[in-house]
Amino acid sequence: MKLSKIFGLHAVQSALQYSPHKITQAWIDVQRQDQRLARAIDDLEALGIVPEKTDRKKLDRFAEGNQHQGIVIEIELPGELPEHNLKTAVQNLAAPALFLVLDHVQDPHNFGACLRTADATGVNGVIVTKDNAAGITPTVCKVSSGAAETVPVYQVTNLARTLRWLKEQGIWVFGAAGESAQPVYQADLSVPMALVIGAEGKGLRRLTQEACDMLVALPMRGSVESLNLSVATGVLLYEVLRQRMTA
Incomplete structure (x- = not known):
């Protein structure tokens, strides 16, 4: 199983739409509050995944300095077929x-x-x-x-x-x-x-x-x-x- 982290609201929403069963963990910025992030949190919790509240620095590390919009998830990536x-x-x-x-x-x-x-x-x-x-x-x-x-x-x-x-x-x-x-x-x-x-x-x-x-x-x-x-x-x-x- 190939696990990896993806970040950003658009990418997370795509994962929630197309492969929710492959999401294993989630982290959110404890200081960020907006409607799109709140909807993503609700969708994750509906799957039984409670996002871990953390600080922006940890999310920055997960996203390797890229824009994460306050949310990172761990997901099983789709694989190439033989x-x-x-x-x-x-x-x-x-x-x-x-x-x-x-x-x-x-x-x-x-x-x-x-x-x-x-x-x-x-x-x-x-x-x-x-x-x-x-x-x-x-x-x-x-x-x-x-x-x-x-x-x-x-x-x-x-x-x-x-x-x-x-x-x-x-x-x-x-x-x-x-x-x-x-x-x-x-x-x-x-x-x-x-x-x-x-x-x-x-x-x-x-x-x-x-x-x-x-x-x-x-x-x-x-x-x-x-x-x-x-x-x-x-x-x-x-x-x-x-x-x-x-x-």
Whole structure:
């Protein structure tokens, strides 16, 4: 069991909404009083968890100097799922597949934001590499606003091999690559598919690109060369959703 502390009213409220059974302890600032904190305390006490009243310095240590808004909880973090769970999930799909694949994405804020968008767009699961990639951490949980609990995260050892296996299952693999001449808006994304996003500042690795059926790009009309990774992921996933809603 992987226990960790998360902090801040928004993160705590997400935990209370999506995974209340995983909360084990709580601490609150004895000097802070406001309605949002009072509601969080009531929700915790309804679970049988009586928050320990403490001073701000202790909460500062728990939050490692970050803004905690007077509350810290200890929670069992969701875990990454092994590769065989991915194969079971693919074989049991009842609707056209939509997976998000992150190739060596290491920034927890980007990972958390991608999870949040994945939840919003109906992604079946997020596939990450076991090495050189962000895992599920308190920061990821905080940024994802509960999506770390609702979207399965599958951890694989060999990404290129996994992509080849997905193709054998009838899933098309689309890689996001700024150098591609194929605009994403001209690609058929209504098919069962996996969208592959490369690492921050590096993009897709060569073997990952070679495992893709098609590389697609977002049109860039300004002076910047690319979008933030999680922003680009959001645009691409919503284009998939748009096409599927109008198909």
